[in-house]
Amino acid sequence: MTIESIKKREYPSSNKKSNIDIPKGKWLKCPKCKEIIYRPTFVKSLNICPYCNYYFRITCKDRLKLIIDDGTFKEFKLNIETTNPLELSEYEAKLKKEKEKTGLDEATLSGIGKINDNKVVIAIIDSNFFMGSMGSVLGEYVTFSIEESIKRKLPLIIISASGGARMQEGIISLMQMAKTTCAIAKHNEEGLLYISVLTDPTYGGVTASFASLGDIIIAEPGAMIGFAGPNVIKQTIGEELPPGFQTSEFQLKHGFIDLIVKRKEMKETITKLIELHKGSGIIDKKN
Amino acid sequence: MTKKISSWDIVNIARGPYRKTSLDYIDNLFEDFIELHGDRLGYDDKAIVCGIGKYNGIPVTIIAEQKGRTTQENIERNFGMPNPESYRKAIRLMRQAEKFNRPIITFIDTKGAYPGLHAEEHGQGEAIAKSMLTLANIKVPVINIVIGEGSSGGALAIGVANKILMLEYAIYSIISPEGFASIIWKDSSKKEKAANKMKLTSKDLLNLNVIDTIIKEEKEDSDDNFMKVIARIKKELDLSLEELMKLSPKELCYHRYEKFRKIGTYKKEKVN
Ligand SMILES: [Zn+2]
Numbered sequence: 001m002t003i004e005s006i007k008k009r010e011y012p013s014s015n016k017k018s019n020i021d022i023p024k025g026k027w028l029k030c031p032k033c034k035e036i037i038y039r040p041t042f043v044k045s046l047n048i049c050p051y052c053n054y055y056f057r058i059t060c061k062d063r064l065k066l067i068i069d070d071g072t073f074k075e076f077k078l079n080i081e082t083t084n085p086l087e088l089s090e091y092e093a094k095l096k097k098e099k100e101k102t103g104l105d106e107a108t109l110s111g112i113g114k115i116n117d118n119k120v121v122i123a124i125i126d127s128n129f130f131m132g133s134m135g136s137v138l139g140e141y142v143t144f145s146i147e148e149s150i151k152r153k154l155p156l157i158i159i160s161a162s163g164g165a166r167m168q169e170g171i172i173s174l175m176q177m178a179k180t181t182c183a184i185a186k187h188n189e190e191g192l193l194y195i196s197v198l199t200d201p202t203y204g205g206v207t208a209s210f211a212s213l214g215d216i217i218i219a220e221p222g223a224m225i226g227f228a229g230p231n232v233i234k235q236t237i238g239e240e241l242p243p244g245f246q247t248s249e250f251q252l253k254h255g256f257i258d259l260i261v262k263r264k265e266m267k268e269t270i271t272k273l274i275e276l277h278k279g280s281g282i283i284d285k286k287n
Numbered sequence: 288m289t290k291k292i293s294s295w296d297i298v299n300i301a302r303g304p305y306r307k308t309s310l311d312y313i314d315n316l317f318e319d320f321i322e323l324h325g326d327r328l329g330y331d332d333k334a335i336v337c338g339i340g341k342y343n344g345i346p347v348t349i350i351a352e353q354k355g356r357t358t359q360e361n362i363e364r365n366f367g368m369p370n371p372e373s374y375r376k377a378i379r380l381m382r383q384a385e386k387f388n389r390p391i392i393t394f395i396d397t398k399g400a401y402p403g404l405h406a407e408e409h410g411q412g413e414a415i416a417k418s419m420l421t422l423a424n425i426k427v428p429v430i431n432i433v434i435g436e437g438s439s440g441g442a443l444a445i446g447v448a449n450k451i452l453m454l455e456y457a458i459y460s461i462i463s464p465e466g467f468a469s470i471i472w473k474d475s476s477k478k479e480k481a482a483n484k485m486k487l488t489s490k491d492l493l494n495l496n497v498i499d500t501i502i503k504e505e506k507e508d509s510d511d512n513f514m515k516v517i518a519r520i521k522k523e524l525d526l527s528l529e530e531l532m533k534l535s536p537k538e539l540c541y542h543r544y545e546k547f548r549k550i551g552t553y554k555k556e557k558v559n
């Protein structure tokens with residue numbers, strides 16, 4: 001329901017083996033200020049426009065590199081595959097296209113890794129694939145990640161970028177909101193740290209479940225974050241939306257996130273937060 | 288009886304202007320119902336009605352999405368589409384139910400959470416998430432009854448229950464058929480086709496293990512028939528309460544966890 005107007009933003013690269021070290025083509029155009037950017041400069045600035053500071057959406061693999069120490073990541077492999085519960089031919093076709101476009105099987109990458117030597121469970125959602133929408137497989141990976149974090153008593157980091165629940169899987173997608181939320185509830189009981197990072201875009205059923213439930217909620221500058229999509233709201237109220245509506249800055253002003261952190265400072269900020277939580281929590285709840 | 292009812296027909300029944308609303312059920316299921324207002328944060332949103340009543344002599348907390356039965360009431364209740372403050376009121380009452388060890392009974396009947404400016408400024412997503420989170424860990428039995436339209440996160444917000452009962456001609460879905468059609472086929476007029484594809488009827492949802500029990504309805508609308516439905520709900524509520532009140536707080540939470548943990552459809556890939 002939120003997707004149409006959020007889609008417009010472009011990706012820096014949609015090559016199968018997307019990698020920040022191997023750029024495709026030398027120049028690209030910023031969708032915000034329309035400046036032509038020299039790609040090596042752009043890569044050095046972490047996929048941020050050097051002219052207007054526009055944050056390009058990045059792939060889960062690039063995101064992982066920005067956060068997790070090199071060579072420490074072990075991916076969760078559940079060997080599960082997306083199905084077509086409503087038997088929609090359009091879904092089959094779209095899934096195939098998304099897989100070809102991104103080289104991914106689903107919109108998520110999760111596992112265990114280290115952040116400046118601190119072991120964590122991390123789950124990243126990739127808006128590159130099917131607008132990061134949450135169907136059964138994504139819901140299962142997120143829930144599994146939360147459960148692994150409980151089992152291993154590790155901090156949990158979830159980096160969201162999603163248009164919301166995946167309509168094509170119907171009610172089962174909706175129920176992933178309840179499933180992931182129940183897992184977060186259990187995580188809370190264990191006194192473990194959960195840092196939720198919101199990136200562009202975070203909407204719908206993801207906003208209305210685990211993404212809004214972090215002990216600490218961080219957003220990247222200028223990300224679009226909300227529940228209902230701007231077009232739906234515009235249609236409902238019949239007027240233009242105020243400038244800056246549903247941005248990270250809007251969410252900060254209204255009290256729904258703790259802080260806005262620049263892409264290049266994200267890893268250091270998360271490290272500090274983890275270290276500030278050391279020795280706390282993990283309350284013994286026996287009986 | 289003569290013609291098979293399609294899913295789209297059921298959508299229309301569920302949305303019917305004379306369909307019974309939460310307060311009709313509340314009036315007939317509970318004694319001494321007292322409505323309690325306000326989120327204690329500055330608002331009293333009326334799309335969700337909360338209160339305490341007695342069920343078979345036992346005090347219970349009631350949380351119910353309420354559509355208007357007249358134009359005037361619909362305006363007051365925002366057509367049953369909650370703003371975040373409704374969920375915050377519900378959360379307050381959930382905690383209160385836990386404090387006094389009262390079972391919680393929730394009624395779902397909404398087209399969804401309201402997509403407005405105020406709702407976004409006041410954290411609609413956060414409110415829904417917190418409502419589900421609160422129910423997930425609450426130490427008392429939670430029973431949910433889907434009575435009319437159950438659409439999207441706005442419905443599910445009060446649906447994280449130990450038992451989910453659903454009226455035969457109610458619907459429960461991720462989005463309205465119109466919304467589904469406009470996303471999948473870029474054409475909201477294909478709503479009928481959407482309804483028939485979406486698996487949103489009580490029968491579909493029982494097959495998918497999303498709900499526990501279907502409450503049979505009567506084809507004809509009449510007072511007598513409504514009382515028959517009330518009697519069937521009572522029977523199921525009795526059974527559910529009897530089962531759930533035997534569970535310890537810890538077991539209740541575990542029961543809820545297991546229920547939602549299982550939901551998902553995917554195939555196991557061959558491991559090479
Ligand atoms: Zn720019």
